[in-house]
């Protein structure tokens with residue numbers, strides 16, 4: 001199952017894919033902001049929700 005990175009505010013899916021990407025890279029690809037709600041994305045504590053699903 002894929003990794004999924006979700007905006008914690010509006011639940012917009014920022015990234016979904018089978019490739020595990022570092023969340024900071026994903027956030028940077030959006031210039032640090034959610035494209036939907038405009039919320040500033042931060043890695044910690046709860047800027048985005050990251051769900052690594054595979055075992056490694």
Ligand SMILES: [Zn+2]
Nearest residue numbers: 007010034037
């Ligand atoms: Zn959002």
